[in-house]
Amino acid sequence: MTAVTDEPDVTDLPEDLLDADGARIQSTSGLGVFATLRRGIEISPEITRGLWVTLGLASLAATGRVVVPLAVQQTIDVGILTEGGPDAGRVALLASLAAGALVLAALCAALVNVRLFRSAEAGLATLRIKAFRHVHDLSTLTQNTERRGALVSRVTNDVDTVSLFVQWGGIMLLVSVLQVLVATGLMLVYSPILTAVVWISFVPMFLVIRYGQKYVNRAYTLVRERVGAMLGAISESVVGAETVRAYGVAERTGRRIGGAVEETRSAQARSQVLVAATFSSGVLISNLVLAVVVVVGSLLGVGGGLTAGQLVAFLFLVQLFTGPVQMATEILNELQNAVAGWRRVIAVIETPVQVAEKPGAVTQRRGPAHVTLRDVRFSYPSGPEVLHGVTLDLPPRTKVAVVGQTGSGKTTIAKLVTRLMDPTSGVVELDGVDLRDLAFASLRERVVLVPQEGFLFDGTVLDNAAYGLRGVSTGPTSETGSTRRDASTGAEAETRSGASTGREAETRAAVEAAFAELGLSDWVADLPDGLETEVGQRGEALSAGERQLVAIARAYLAQPDLLVLDEATSAVDPATEVRIARALDSLTAGRSTITIAHRLSTAEASDLVVVVDQGHVAEVGPHAELAAADGIYSQMHASWMAQTR
Amino acid sequence: MALTGSRVRRSMAVMWRGMRSHPGTYALAVGASGLFGALTVGVSRAVGWATDSVVVPAIAGDAAARDRIWLGGLVLAAVAVTLALSVAGRRIWAGFGYVHIQADHRTALTRQYLRLPVSWHRAHPAGQLLNHTTSDTEAATGVFNPLPFALGVVVMIGVSVVMLLMIDPWLALAALAIIPVTVAVNAVYQRHMSPAVTRAQRLRGDVADVAHESFEAALLVKALGTEDREESRFGGRTQELRAANVRVGIVRSLFDPVIQTLPAVGTLLVLGIGTWRISTGDVAPGDIVTAAYLLTMMTVPVQAFGWVLGELPRALVGYERIAQVVDATGALAYGDARLPRTRGQAGLSVRLDDVGVDVPAISGALGRSITLLDGVDVEVEPGATVAVVGTTGSGKTTLVSLLARLSDPTRGRVLLDGVDARTLADGEIPAQVALVTQSTFIFEDTVRSNVTLADAGAEGAPSDDEVWEALRLARLEETVRDLAGGLDAPLGERGANLSGGQRQRLAIARALVRGPRLLVLDDATSAVDPRVEQEILRGVADRADERAADQADDDRADDDRADGDRAGDGGRDPRPGTTVIMVAYRMSSVALADRVIHVEGGRVVDTGTHDELMARDPGYRALATAYEAETERREKERADEAAAGVLDDELEEVAR
Numbered sequence A: 001m002t003a004v005t006d007e008p009d010v011t012d013l014p015e016d017l018l019d020a021d022g023a024r025i026q027s028t029s030g031l032g033v034f035a036t037l038r039r040g041i042e043i044s045p046e047i048t049r050g051l052w053v054t055l056g057l058a059s060l061a062a063t064g065r066v067v068v069p070l071a072v073q074q075t076i077d078v079g080i081l082t083e084g085g086p087d088a089g090r091v092a093l094l095a096s097l098a099a100g101a102l103v104l105a106a107l108c109a110a111l112v113n114v115r116l117f118r119s120a121e122a123g124l125a126t127l128r129i130k131a132f133r134h135v136h137d138l139s140t141l142t143q144n145t146e147r148r149g150a151l152v153s154r155v156t157n158d159v160d161t162v163s164l165f166v167q168w169g170g171i172m173l174l175v176s177v178l179q180v181l182v183a184t185g186l187m188l189v190y191s192p193i194l195t196a197v198v199w200i201s202f203v204p205m206f207l208v209i210r211y212g213q214k215y216v217n218r219a220y221t222l223v224r225e226r227v228g229a230m231l232g233a234i235s236e237s238v239v240g241a242e243t244v245r246a247y248g249v250a251e252r253t254g255r256r257i258g259g260a261v262e263e264t265r266s267a268q269a270r271s272q273v274l275v276a277a278t279f280s281s282g283v284l285i286s287n288l289v290l291a292v293v294v295v296v297g298s299l300l301g302v303g304g305g306l307t308a309g310q311l312v313a314f315l316f317l318v319q320l321f322t323g324p325v326q327m328a329t330e331i332l333n334e335l336q337n338a339v340a341g342w343r344r345v346i347a348v349i350e351t352p353v354q355v356a357e358k359p360g361a362v363t364q365r366r367g368p369a370h371v372t373l374r375d376v377r378f379s380y381p382s383g384p385e386v387l388h389g390v391t392l393d394l395p396p397r398t399k400v401a402v403v404g405q406t407g408s409g410k411t412t413i414a415k416l417v418t419r420l421m422d423p424t425s426g427v428v429e430l431d432g433v434d435l436r437d438l439a440f441a442s443l444r445e446r447v448v449l450v451p452q453e454g455f456l457f458d459g460t461v462l463d464n465a466a467y468g469l470r471g472v473s474t475g476p477t478s479e480t481g482s483t484r485r486d487a488s489t490g491a492e493a494e495t496r497s498g499a500s501t502g503r504e505a506e507t508r509a510a511v512e513a514a515f516a517e518l519g520l521s522d523w524v525a526d527l528p529d530g531l532e533t534e535v536g537q538r539g540e541a542l543s544a545g546e547r548q549l550v551a552i553a554r555a556y557l558a559q560p561d562l563l564v565l566d567e568a569t570s571a572v573d574p575a576t577e578v579r580i581a582r583a584l585d586s587l588t589a590g591r592s593t594i595t596i597a598h599r600l601s602t603a604e605a606s607d608l609v610v611v612v613d614q615g616h617v618a619e620v621g622p623h624a625e626l627a628a629a630d631g632i633y634s635q636m637h638a639s640w641m642a643q644t645r
Numbered sequence B: 001m002a003l004t005g006s007r008v009r010r011s012m013a014v015m016w017r018g019m020r021s022h023p024g025t026y027a028l029a030v031g032a033s034g035l036f037g038a039l040t041v042g043v044s045r046a047v048g049w050a051t052d053s054v055v056v057p058a059i060a061g062d063a064a065a066r067d068r069i070w071l072g073g074l075v076l077a078a079v080a081v082t083l084a085l086s087v088a089g090r091r092i093w094a095g096f097g098y099v100h101i102q103a104d105h106r107t108a109l110t111r112q113y114l115r116l117p118v119s120w121h122r123a124h125p126a127g128q129l130l131n132h133t134t135s136d137t138e139a140a141t142g143v144f145n146p147l148p149f150a151l152g153v154v155v156m157i158g159v160s161v162v163m164l165l166m167i168d169p170w171l172a173l174a175a176l177a178i179i180p181v182t183v184a185v186n187a188v189y190q191r192h193m194s195p196a197v198t199r200a201q202r203l204r205g206d207v208a209d210v211a212h213e214s215f216e217a218a219l220l221v222k223a224l225g226t227e228d229r230e231e232s233r234f235g236g237r238t239q240e241l242r243a244a245n246v247r248v249g250i251v252r253s254l255f256d257p258v259i260q261t262l263p264a265v266g267t268l269l270v271l272g273i274g275t276w277r278i279s280t281g282d283v284a285p286g287d288i289v290t291a292a293y294l295l296t297m298m299t300v301p302v303q304a305f306g307w308v309l310g311e312l313p314r315a316l317v318g319y320e321r322i323a324q325v326v327d328a329t330g331a332l333a334y335g336d337a338r339l340p341r342t343r344g345q346a347g348l349s350v351r352l353d354d355v356g357v358d359v360p361a362i363s364g365a366l367g368r369s370i371t372l373l374d375g376v377d378v379e380v381e382p383g384a385t386v387a388v389v390g391t392t393g394s395g396k397t398t399l400v401s402l403l404a405r406l407s408d409p410t411r412g413r414v415l416l417d418g419v420d421a422r423t424l425a426d427g428e429i430p431a432q433v434a435l436v437t438q439s440t441f442i443f444e445d446t447v448r449s450n451v452t453l454a455d456a457g458a459e460g461a462p463s464d465d466e467v468w469e470a471l472r473l474a475r476l477e478e479t480v481r482d483l484a485g486g487l488d489a490p491l492g493e494r495g496a497n498l499s500g501g502q503r504q505r506l507a508i509a510r511a512l513v514r515g516p517r518l519l520v521l522d523d524a525t526s527a528v529d530p531r532v533e534q535e536i537l538r539g540v541a542d543r544a545d546e547r548a549a550d551q552a553d554d555d556r557a558d559d560d561r562a563d564g565d566r567a568g569d570g571g572r573d574p575r576p577g578t579t580v581i582m583v584a585y586r587m588s589s590v591a592l593a594d595r596v597i598h599v600e601g602g603r604v605v606d607t608g609t610h611d612e613l614m615a616r617d618p619g620y621r622a623l624a625t626a627y628e629a630e631t632e633r634r635e636k637e638r639a640d641e642a643a644a645g646v647l648d649d650e651l652e653e654v655a656r
Helices: A033-043 A051-080 A088-137 A148-155 A157-190 A192-239 A241-246 A250-302 A308-349 A410-417 A440-446 A461-466 A481-486 A490-517 A521-526 A544-557 A574-587 A601-605 A623-628 A632-644 B007-021 B023-060 B063-067 B069-115 B118-123 B126-144 B147-152 B154-167 B169-176 B178-216 B218-224 B227-279 B285-326 B396-403 B428-432 B447-452 B464-473 B477-482 B500-512 B530-554 B556-569 B610-616 B618-624 B626-655
Strands: A371-379 A385-394 A399-403 A425-430 A447-450 A562-566 A592-596 A608-613 A616-621 B350-360 B369-380 B385-389 B411-416 B433-436 B518-522 B579-583 B595-600 B603-608
Touching: A033 A088, A033 A308, A051 A088, A051 A157, A051 A308, A051 B227, A051 B285, A088 A148, A088 A157, A088 A308, A088 B178, A088 B218, A088 B227, A148 A157, A148 A192, A148 A308, A148 B126, A148 B178, A157 A192, A157 A308, A157 B126, A192 A241, A192 A250, A192 A308, A192 B069, A192 B126, A241 A250, A241 B118, A241 B433, A250 A308, A250 B023, A250 B069, A308 B023, A371 A410, A385 A410, A385 A608, A385 A616, A399 A410, A399 A601, A410 A447, A410 A562, A410 A592, A440 A447, A447 A544, A447 B218, A461 A490, A461 A544, A490 A521, A490 A544, A544 A562, A544 A574, A544 B218, A574 A601, A574 B618, A574 B626, A601 A623, A601 B626, A608 A623, A608 A632, A616 A623, A616 A632, A623 A632, A632 B530, B007 B023, B007 B069, B007 B126, B007 B285, B023 B063, B023 B069, B023 B147, B023 B154, B023 B285, B063 B069, B069 B126, B069 B147, B069 B285, B126 B147, B126 B178, B126 B285, B147 B154, B147 B285, B154 B169, B154 B285, B169 B178, B169 B227, B169 B285, B178 B218, B178 B227, B178 B285, B218 B227, B227 B285, B350 B396, B369 B396, B369 B595, B369 B603, B385 B396, B385 B618, B396 B411, B396 B433, B396 B518, B396 B579, B428 B433, B433 B500, B447 B464, B447 B500, B464 B477, B464 B500, B464 B530, B500 B518, B500 B530, B595 B610, B595 B618, B603 B610, B603 B618, B610 B618, B618 B626
Parallel strands: A399 A592, A399 A608, A447 A562, A562 A592, B385 B579, B385 B595, B433 B518, B518 B579
Antiparallel strands: A371 A385, A371 A425, A608 A616, B350 B369, B350 B411, B595 B603
16 A cells, blocks of 8 residues: 555646636646545445445355365365375365355455445446536636536546445455455464565565656556546537538548547557556566475575465465465556546635525515626736726616627626626625625526527437426426437336326426517428427527527526516517517516617517616617717717618 | 447447557557566565575575576566556557547548538437547547457457466356356347437537537627526526436446456356365466456456446447437539630629429428428529519528529529539639628637638638738728737637628628629628618729729730620629629619619519619508618608698697
């Protein structure tokens, strides 16, 4: 066990583990091997569940492993090679004893394996889920610091890396140590001096392993990183399939992926060489020990301290000793691989959540939403300030339109009002409460953002719209493609459908009503399969405009007090847009909307227009007033009027 | 790469194909393993020799033997070094083979991802595709770790068996009795393991799929506050995977101890049978010792076979999952036709000849298909600017994506410069047609790379001047100049640090820098300010003119013709510059077009100039005047309200 070092092995960790914005997901955590194991077990306590029983059973299995060769040896020595011919009775007795031990050991081993699989898998499932949840809890800015494909590798492949060690390695390491101890005890019976010689001979090996493990760890860490990078590259080529084809850059994309594959290969090859080197140095020393024992033992024997029979028996025991030692080097290598993967998952879990819920956060009552911004400033991490002291009062039951040029800070305001980000300074309040003091559950119930690019899950239009429904456990949650593709076994499906038909019908009715109220029934009717139309991966079977329609229905079904629409109808045709705007007008009575739009038709229909210009609020007032005044808005509106006709 | 035949046959094929693809590496790995086998025997022989001719006589007092003690040590040490080297060689080459085959699978998979059409990608979750390159690849190759070991020691096992037979057939029989048992145990194992592993691998893919989709949807999840729901969705899949993995684990947990115990059982059998054979006087006690010893030595090699057998089901499942992708058909076929590249005629002519597009319905009756486009006839002369107008969902996107050949029509033909798009050589269309899609995909790379989509300095890559020019036309020049690093500024994944409008403008620059002969804009400026949009579209049109003029300067004959056209039409139309086809909603953009195509329900309703359509196409009129009508309606409403207010006041007064 001396081989395990407790110092951070990855010396070239980035120093800015928490850089100025503290928002990056680190490639790997800086924990040492022991600290990683401790932290890993802390995150997934299931791993050590029932460990003592398992360990007891494992000891029995290990003892069996030592007993059998000894029994064979004894059978030969005292049963077969005895003076006066073989003793059949004795052979039978010893052989059946050995067989009994064998069966017992095998049973224990099987039991140990099953127990380990259960606890390891339970622990790893927890690890996956915790890491997955943490990714969603991170702020949008932090999420954007890591490629999605690489993030996926953290909850899939990196966790898988841990599994092998947790399933076999941990316990085998302990069992090997146990075997070494048993063998040492037996060796001591024959010759304490030779036993000391054996142990001393293994000292260089412990040193080699201790030294080598550091490199093995680095090599494995590099492999994990390269695999993550490779998945990032592949994910781009898959998600960007349309772009790759439209611009005919498949060859270059292929070359770049090829590069990532090659880098992974070379990192893997390097780790294989290092693992082979440590392992074979273990083999070398084990066999050299044999030579040393022969020489030292003979010299001792010549000196009269040992009989030839004792030495021969001792040589046999040395082999029982070196087996588990070699096994242990193998497991230690496996441990380094697990630690490399574990660290990457832990790095995700330990990334600080910047936009977090405060302890004792307030839950608000539903009702008309009153939004206030007080001297709000915002700058992106290591970027210039984009909002320079915005103060706004948006009274309840108001339809607000935020207009301004691209890059003026409109979207930033939307993200601050929905608390996707926190202001650098200043306060955003909802009904007089700082958003930072509000419970997320309460905030998200009251305030919903419809982002510009309507992301849809792989599933039907119905599933996706129903995703907005509160307190409904069906919808895409259990209805997305993956689940349906799975085609759960007949019986399971039946029991489920029986219980949920009523709820499904309810959901369907609610979705149908929403589309009708938004004036989109015609559009739904024209879809190939109506509400059952499959939208494909990321909704790409629909056009961008159609995705926006579903996204609006989805947000509409969430029934928020404040709906923030960020260019949510930018890809929709004017007639449909006007229809939706009108529907939202009549239906959001009593509710507030903040609409960010280029198309000034929205501003015309609003109660209050906010003009943002280069990070400042330039003008605020009703449409008619601003249009009449000689300011930015009147210019914008005049040019809009000119464009529409 | 698909496999046929029985499971045994397919399993063998997986192993054989893998090794055949890297013969050198496997020759070395198996060779080193064979050497290892021989040296394992060598070590025991050396220990035996040292015991018999050095240790025992030396301790017994033989002076000559005493002098040989150091020699004995050296011989043992030499064997140890060679043995360690053979182990290192075996491990290294086996490891190389393993990573090479993994890289091969990954290359084959990702090439196929790039080859298969967009429609295939819509039906295959990104998470699954990622999982093929990790988990399935690892599953398919796991067997290659113990394989060289097992193969290398085949000789050793063979020699041992022959030696056993030479000692005594009965003893050999006792020792070999474990072979049929192993085969039987393995058959049971494979039968239980295959479905369990199949399910586990599929669930692994599903978990990756949910994770990928959910992370892609991260913004939406936040916006709606559905983190709990996503967690339970992912948690559900993960727990299913856990159960499946435990199931795999249980089968494996029972199999492994049995396989590991069998050699020891064989040894005990040999001892039992051996005692009987000694009693009948057929063998000497020493023979039993040798036989038992041979069996002990065979334990590890036999276990290596156990490992191979244990990994086989996973290998087969992983391989077959990969094969499904690698064998997938549907990649667009290319012809060898080339588009004419006459220098004077910059614009590409486009004709859609009775085009129809059907897609198979995913739900509903099997074999049912849905018509997205039908009977579309369109003709666009070189250099024209054409606007495609229609309501959301009318088929505009389907129509324009045919022009860049993102897919092929089910019926009819798409002709570019009179050549059927399907007969054109690979790379020919992207070289001349640039499609800017509705949603822009930004690669995690620099601004320059995102515009050029080429490696810096690569042959034919646009120069920085050309990139700046494209950025200028896309009205993104200033934004990029303000970025720290300019063209070298990194853009986050999916362009997270750009606004929607900026992303769209970058995509336009990406298209313009290629100097396409046909520019297709699929509502590519929806997130751009109307004013900027106007500038961009006018810029594109002007540049098309300039290019035409430049090229005309180079080529007198064509110049005359182009000038003649210009003079003849007395204006910009028809321009011999880039042909532009744009899906547009804003009337100001439509006004820039020479001609408008109105699409509804997958059919072309009418074609003509804006004014013509306004006059005769009520559907078009409704779209074009939607905002105006709405403004008017709203004003009227307000007036009515005011009037009603006045009326109410008056009524109140009257009532008083």
